[in-house]
Amino acid sequence: MIRRRTLLAGIAASALMTLPALAETVELTVWDNAGNPGREAAFAAFEAANPDIKLNVVTFASEEYKTQLRVTVAGGNTPDLFTTNGGFTFFEYVDRGAAMDITDLVEEYGWAERTEAEFLAADTDENGRIWGMPWNTTQYWQGLFYDKDFFEANDIPLPSSVEGFKDIAQKIQDAGRYPIAFGDKDGWPAILMLGDYLVQTTTPDEIRKLNTGENTWTDFKPAKDAFEAMAKLAADGAFAPGFLSMNHEAAIMSWVGKRTAMLYNGTWWPNVAKTDDPGFAIGVAKLPMIDPDLPLQGTQYWASIQLLMGAHLEGEKKEAAIKLFDFLTSKEGMILYGNARKAITTNPQANPEITEIAAFFREPEFLRQNDKPKIQFLDHAFPIPVIEVIKVELQKIMQNNGYTVDEALAAIEAAHVAERKS
Amino acid sequence: MVAEAYDAEIAKSTRRRGSRLPGHGIAPYLYMAPALVLFGAFLIYPVIQSFFYSLLDWDGLQPGVYVGLDNYAQLFRDPNFWNSLKITLIWVAMSGGILPLTALVLALLVDFGTTSRTLGGIARTVLFIPMTISLVAVGLLFTLFYNPLLGVINNVFLQFGMMTAIDLLGNSSTTLMAIFFVAVWQWSGFGMVIFAAALQGIPSELYDAAKIDGATKWQIIRHVVLPLLVPTYVVILTLNVIGGFKAFDLIYVMTAGGPAQASETTSIFLYKNAFVLHKFGYGSAVSVVLFIIIGIATVVLTRRRFAA
Numbered sequence: 001m002i003r004r005r006t007l008l009a010g011i012a013a014s015a016l017m018t019l020p021a022l023a024e025t026v027e028l029t030v031w032d033n034a035g036n037p038g039r040e041a042a043f044a045a046f047e048a049a050n051p052d053i054k055l056n057v058v059t060f061a062s063e064e065y066k067t068q069l070r071v072t073v074a075g076g077n078t079p080d081l082f083t084t085n086g087g088f089t090f091f092e093y094v095d096r097g098a099a100m101d102i103t104d105l106v107e108e109y110g111w112a113e114r115t116e117a118e119f120l121a122a123d124t125d126e127n128g129r130i131w132g133m134p135w136n137t138t139q140y141w142q143g144l145f146y147d148k149d150f151f152e153a154n155d156i157p158l159p160s161s162v163e164g165f166k167d168i169a170q171k172i173q174d175a176g177r178y179p180i181a182f183g184d185k186d187g188w189p190a191i192l193m194l195g196d197y198l199v200q201t202t203t204p205d206e207i208r209k210l211n212t213g214e215n216t217w218t219d220f221k222p223a224k225d226a227f228e229a230m231a232k233l234a235a236d237g238a239f240a241p242g243f244l245s246m247n248h249e250a251a252i253m254s255w256v257g258k259r260t261a262m263l264y265n266g267t268w269w270p271n272v273a274k275t276d277d278p279g280f281a282i283g284v285a286k287l288p289m290i291d292p293d294l295p296l297q298g299t300q301y302w303a304s305i306q307l308l309m310g311a312h313l314e315g316e317k318k319e320a321a322i323k324l325f326d327f328l329t330s331k332e333g334m335i336l337y338g339n340a341r342k343a344i345t346t347n348p349q350a351n352p353e354i355t356e357i358a359a360f361f362r363e364p365e366f367l368r369q370n371d372k373p374k375i376q377f378l379d380h381a382f383p384i385p386v387i388e389v390i391k392v393e394l395q396k397i398m399q400n401n402g403y404t405v406d407e408a409l410a411a412i413e414a415a416h417v418a419e420r421k422s
Numbered sequence: 423m424v425a426e427a428y429d430a431e432i433a434k435s436t437r438r439r440g441s442r443l444p445g446h447g448i449a450p451y452l453y454m455a456p457a458l459v460l461f462g463a464f465l466i467y468p469v470i471q472s473f474f475y476s477l478l479d480w481d482g483l484q485p486g487v488y489v490g491l492d493n494y495a496q497l498f499r500d501p502n503f504w505n506s507l508k509i510t511l512i513w514v515a516m517s518g519g520i521l522p523l524t525a526l527v528l529a530l531l532v533d534f535g536t537t538s539r540t541l542g543g544i545a546r547t548v549l550f551i552p553m554t555i556s557l558v559a560v561g562l563l564f565t566l567f568y569n570p571l572l573g574v575i576n577n578v579f580l581q582f583g584m585m586t587a588i589d590l591l592g593n594s595s596t597t598l599m600a601i602f603f604v605a606v607w608q609w610s611g612f613g614m615v616i617f618a619a620a621l622q623g624i625p626s627e628l629y630d631a632a633k634i635d636g637a638t639k640w641q642i643i644r645h646v647v648l649p650l651l652v653p654t655y656v657v658i659l660t661l662n663v664i665g666g667f668k669a670f671d672l673i674y675v676m677t678a679g680g681p682a683q684a685s686e687t688t689s690i691f692l693y694k695n696a697f698v699l700h701k702f703g704y705g706s707a708v709s710v711v712l713f714i715i716i717g718i719a720t721v722v723l724t725r726r727r728f729a730a
Contacts, residue, residue: 063678067697074482074700096484178571178587185678241570244681245592254571385699395682399594 026320027054031069031079033305034059035271038137038337039328045336046327053320062248063186073098078310080321083135086122086306087380088387090132093308099131100309105322106130114329114347118374119303133329134303137343138267140366141287141300141377142196144180145255145263148281156261159288162229166236172261178240180233181260183251184398185244187391188379190230192300193264193287194394195378197226199298200290204375207298211382213420217413218406227397227405229290234398238288244395267343267361276342276358284363299369301376303346382416389415469713475706482702493707503708505683506691509598510667513687514719516602517666522658524606525613526651532614533621534639546618550611557608561675564604565591591677594684601676601685608672609665613658620654621647660723667716688712 032039043055058079060068066089069082078098084090093099106112111133112120119134144159151158154175159168169179184190198207202222209215210223217223233239240260243251249272255263256278262285263269270276307328309321327333334350342358344351360366379387393408476493480486497503532545552560570576570587580587590600624647632642670689673679679686679694686694688708696705 070700071697074702096481181571185680187678187680241587242589242592245565245589245597245677246569246571250569250572257572259571388694388698392680392682395680399682401594 024052025054026052026316027056028080028317028320028324029056029058030324031058031065031072031082033065033083034061036341037271038339038341038343039135041336041340042328042333045333046324049327050320050323053324055324063188078312080310080313080317081307081324082310083305083307084132085304085377085380086134086301087376088383089380090123090306090308091125092384094125094131097311098308100311100313101129101131102133102309102325103128103130105325106133109322109326111326111329114331114334114349115303116346116348119301119346122301122303122376123306132306132308133325134305134346135307135329136303136305137338137341137345138361138366139302139304140267140361140369141192141265142199142296142369143265143363143365144285144287145265145269145360146283146285147255147258147261148283150175150177150258150261150280151283158283158285160286161292162232162288162290165233165238165288169237173237175261177258178254178260179238180240180262180264181251181255182239182243182264183246183248184395185247187388187395189248189251189264189266190394190398191379191387191390192377193230194226194390195300195375195381196287197229197290198222198378199296199300199372199375201225201294202297204298204373207375207378207381210416211420213417217409217416223409224405225290227394227408229288230394231397231400231405233288235400239398244398267366268341270342270358282360284360284365286365296369296372299372299374300378301374304377304380383419386412386416386419472706472709472713475703476710478703478706480703481700482696486703489703493704494711496704497707497711502683502686503688503691506686506688509684509686510669510688512598513602513669513673514663514666517605517662517669518659520602520606521609521662522613522655524610525658526617526655528610528614529617529621530643530647533618534643546615549614552608553611555608557671558675560604560608561672564607565676568600592681594681597677597681597685601673604676605669605672609662613662616658617651617654620651624650656723660720663719663723664716667712667719 030043043057047053047055059065066085069079069084072079073093073096084093102111106120115134120130123132123134124130146158150156154171156168156171156175159165165179172179182189182193202220206215206220206222210217210220234243240251240254246254248266251260252263252266252269252272254260256269256273256275258278258280264287265284266272307325309318309325313321328337329347331347331349331353334345334347335353338345338350338354339356342356343361344354344357375381382390389412393411396403397405397408475486477488477490478486479489479492528549532542532549536542536545567573567575568589568591570589570592576587590596628646628650629642632646637645668689669687670693673685673687674690674693677685679690689712692705692708692712695701695708
């Protein structure tokens with residue numbers, strides 16, 4: 001009898017000790033791209049400061065993440081917080097009713113001060129409602145990382161134009177390497193390069209007119225110029241073998257491994273290489289220009305990742321999610337993020353206090369883009385069905401097997417016509 | 423006597439199609455019920471549901487709009503669908519034509535190449551091991567092997583000065599063959615094991631009789647073994663053809679259907695429409711068409727199997 005009482009007392013005591021803890025802990029499910037040390041640092045700092053909130057962070061690698069997020073939202077299991085690219089992709093989740101309207105919160109918490117006005121405007125719909133905030137670090141394009149030691153040792157000039165790249169490609173190959181590491185297996189790197197070539201000769205406003213039909217792919221000369229530039233680079237041997245079958249991560253590794261002389265940039269390459277010192281001096285060159293005398297007309301918007309809260313949130317969970325959102329976009333959270341990524345962030349309050357910025361972010365070839373008119377990364381600037389067609393058509397023209405740029409543009413226009421109607 | 427009576431009763435009840443098992447009431451059906459429920463819930467119901475979805479214009483989240491057979495009409499006009507079907511049929515032809523043959527050759531080599539049972543067992547195990555590895559892992563591994571800059575294959579060629587870097591996966595004309603080679607590497611062991619089991623089921627008297635008649639090893643294979651393996655061959659052919667129609671994972675991991683749709687099978691086309699473009703109604707129409715094609719192929723091959 002005594003033993004039974006003792007046992008019951010023990011169980012009751014355990015329950016009393018455990019239940020309050022369970023009741024007070026709020027668990028938030030957060031979905032994000034994998035392998036970002038900046039965000040991992042921010043999540044860890046938040047959990048340490050808020051023991052009553054547990055984060056269940058679900059991550060997938062780049063392309064897999066996009067698919068998995070779509071599937072989980074389509075299945076009615078929207079995460080409490082999640083990240084997505086901006087532009088059409090962002091508003092896809094808004095239109096599906098998956099995102100929380102944060103307009104009042106932006107006002108209440110002063111979140112507008114934590115980013116540039118143009119970045120916030122990109123997350124605002126036509127009714128003036130705000131649905132998310134940018135949450136990332138600099139991701140410049142329009143450049144090529146290169147091995148300075150290799151170029152100097154072999155006395156090879158830096159490329160300046162698409163037209164003159166063939167000779168340089170030959171010199172690089174004669175010196176024992178392939179020219180540009182570029183991995184288009186997933187399709188998006190070539191679209192970003194297309195975006196770079198479009199803004200070399202036209203403004204973001206003109207590119208956006210492709211969505212309304214004011215410009216059409218078949219009659220828009222900058223589009224033809226951009227496609228032809230990429231086809232010519234491919235034909236002239238600018239890209240290392242395997243560029244259509246390897247992904248961007250493999251391309252980065254082939255550059256770090258000195259198999260190529262240059263890398264079509266992905267400013268996050270140190271994350272992939274697990275080092276920011278590949279054993280050679282790094283330079284940043286311009287992506288070869290269609291017209292070297294023409295200044296850039298725009299740049300692809302680098303605040304590409306947006307942070308959203310789920311529309312389903314309520315009660316304690318909503319409060320906890322707002323607390324997390326507030327921390328992640330705050331000056332404190334962004335300093336952690338920026339230092340871990342060695343890059344400046346979307347929060348201008350944090351940037352002066354980020355001490356670890358990598359030298360290559362200070363290169364003039366990148367900085368020349370900062371004051372240019374901006375457009376979303378091109379793989380989010382058009383509806384997804386159009387993007388999927390562009391991916392295929394770019395690969396067709398870069399294979400150089402007789403498929404023409406005009407055929408490619410006609411196919412893209414046909415897809416875009418259908419989307420404009422819908 | 424009792425056994426004969428039982429056999430007669432069984433034979434009689436088998437002839438009376440549709441009647442209950444004699445003397446058992448509904449008990450056998452109750453035993454089968456759990457399996458039937460699971461079969462219905464996880465196979466029949468999704469198939470019916472897919473057909474229903476294929477009649478909708480549905481993005482997966484908002485309520486679908488009934489569009490009748492529009493998705494099918496659009497599908498049969500879609501050049502990307504026909505391209506994917508062409509690639510699927512090529513893959514099926516390779517799966518049906520090559521995989522059973524490689525499996526058969528391996529089984530014969532193992533069975534006739536050594537008299538040591540231990541060595542034969544080791545060989546069978548080694549050849550079967552690729553089957554136990556995850557398809558995704560195999561895909562990633564061979565993607566790296568094939569990589570023209572970082573891969574082993576090209577580096578070996580380059581070491582011997584045989585050729586410059588070749589991009590087997592990035593070339594539209596070679597990508598499908600390059601992926602299929604991986605399928606051969608992985609799947610031949612599966613067929614080999616089935617053939618090996620069939621080989622061991624051939625009565626030794628037949629070998630002895632052939633030897634007494636003066637048959638050589640090749641003549642034994644040609645006139646005794648191969649005819650007896652025909653039913654097994656048809657089974658493996660059927661499995662490979664059905665698997666070929668559903669080809670997805672290995673190809674998706676290695677090329678995601680690229681470059682420029684050169685390896686986009688119908689399953690990948692279906693996946694992209696449903697999960698990338700959010701055309702769940704259209705994707706369901708693709709799945710229904712694929713289901714019908716696989717159904718026809720299965721019926722044809724199954725009949726041949728029974729004939730064999």
